[in-house]
Amino acid sequence: MRKLAAAALMGVLVAVLPATAALAADPKPDIAVTSAADKANYAEGETFTITVTVKNKSSVDAKRVHYTGGDSEGVDGVAYGELSTGFDLAAGATKTVQITGKTNNLAWQSGYGFVAFSLAADNGEANDADNITSVRLLVAGAFDDLGGYVFQGESYGAEWTPQTPGVPGVKVVATSADGKTKHAEAITDAKGLFRFAHLPAGDVLLTFTAPAGWKILAGENGEDDHTLAQVRADDSDEPSIYVPAKKVAVSSPSASPSAPSGSPSASAPSVSPSASASSSAGPGLPVTGDNTMLFVGAAAVALAVGTVLVLVARRRRVRLQA
Template structure:
C-alpha cells in the first residue's frame, strides 16, 4: 500500500485528500479489503470511503481509493498532523506489522522559543537536576532536520542554560559545539553532536532539552594516539506528535518538564511509507501490497 497527501503543506482547517493505492500480489482474489483500525492526530472529520465499506480485489489487480479530512488547531500548534491506518480482507489474515501505512500532514505557521541545559554528566543516561553543574560556552544551533535551513543559535550561560528564539513548530535539529575539552554524550555513537527536538506553540516556558556533557582528558604529545568514542547527545524534547510512521504512526504527545529525560538517536524525520499487507486465505494465500 502506498499513500500520499495531495499537498506539501496545509493551513489550519484546510481539507486534505490522501490517495491510497492497494495491490493484490497473490493468485487469490481478496474479498472485502477494508479499514480495520488506525490512529490520527491533528485532524478532524476523516472520511475513509471505500476503505471503510470495503472492496473486492482480484488477484494481481490494483485499486486506488481516497480518504479525506481537515487539519485542526493541534496540527497548527505542533507543525504537523498525521493519519495512520491498517487494512485486512475477509478471506485471510495479515501480519499486523506489514499492513499499516501513515501519512504526515505539515501545517506551518506557529512559532515558539525552545530552551534547555547542557550539564555535567558521566554517561548518556545522566539526569539533570537544579543542583547539577551546567557547562557554559556550548554553542547550540537550530536548523531544519535536513540541516539546510538555519533558524537560530545560542550559547550556554554559566548555568548551562540556552534559549533559541522564534523557531517554527515541528521537528528541529540541534547541533552542539562545545568548548575545548568537552563532548556531549548520547547512547547512539552515530548521533555525533546532533539531536532532534520538538517545538510546539504552547504556553510553557520551561526548558525541555537536557544534554549531558563530559570533560575529556587531552592526551599529552608523548602519549600514544588512541581512538576516542564518538560524541553523543541525549535530550528531552517538548510535546510533539508521533511520527507517522510519523509519523510510524506518529504516537501521542510526550510529557515535558525538567525531570523528563528522552534518549534520542540521529536526527531524521521519520516518515513511514510503503508497507505491505499479507492476507492468508483458508486454503490459498492472499497477498496484498498496500
C-alpha cells in the same frame, strides 16, 4: 503386532497429509499500501485529501480489504470512504482510494498533523510489514521558543536536576529536521542553559559542539552530537531539552619533529647575544648555513701573514749583502 503398528502409522499419515496439503494450498493475501497527501503544506482548518494505493501481491484474491484501525492527531472528521466498507481485490491487482479530513488548531501549534492506519482482508494477511501507512500533513505559520540544558553526566542515561552542574560554552545550532535550513544558533551559559526564540513549529534538529575537554552524549546510545526536538506553539517557556556531556582527556599538542641531519635547521649554529659584533667594530662576516666564509677569511689572513714574512726576509737579505 508390528503389522498392526505399521498399519496404524499409515493411517495417521493418510489422515495428516491431506490436511497439510490443504494448508499449503491455501495461501493468504498479501496487502501492500502506500499513501500521499495532495499538498505539501496546509493552513489551519483546511481540507486535505490523501490518496491511498492498495496492491494485492499474492496469487489469491483478497476478500473485503478494509482499514482495521490506526491513529491520528491534529485532524478532524477523517472519512475513510471505501476503506470503511471494504472491497475485494483480485490477485496482483491494484486499487486507489481516497480519504479526507481537515487540519485543526493542534496541527497549527505542532507544525503538522498526521493520519496512520493499517489494512487487512477478511481471508487473512500474509505479511503484516507492508500493510501499514502514515501521512504527515504540514501546517506552517506558528512559531515559539525552545530551550534546554547541557549538563554534566557520565552516560547518555544521566538525569538532570536543578542541582546538576551545567556545561558552559557549548554551541547549539538549530536547523530543519533534514539539516538543510539553519534557523538559529546559541551558546550555553554558566548553568548549561541555551534558548532559541521564534523557531518554526514542528521538528528541528539540534547539533551540539562542545568545548575542548567535553563530549556530547546525545542520541539513543549517547554516540551522537545531535538530537531531534519538537517546537510547539503553546504558553510554556520551560526548557524541554536535556543533553548530558562528560569530561574527556584533552590531548596535548605533539612536539615538533626533530630536523633531519644535514637540514639547514640542524646544521645552522646558534648565535648567542655575546657573540654578535658591535656596531663600532665594523661589518662582520655574514652568518650562513656552513663554514665556507670562515675558511675563506682564515686563508686570507694566512696569505697576508706569509706575504709580510717574505718581504721581511728579502729586506734582511739585502742588508746582509750590502
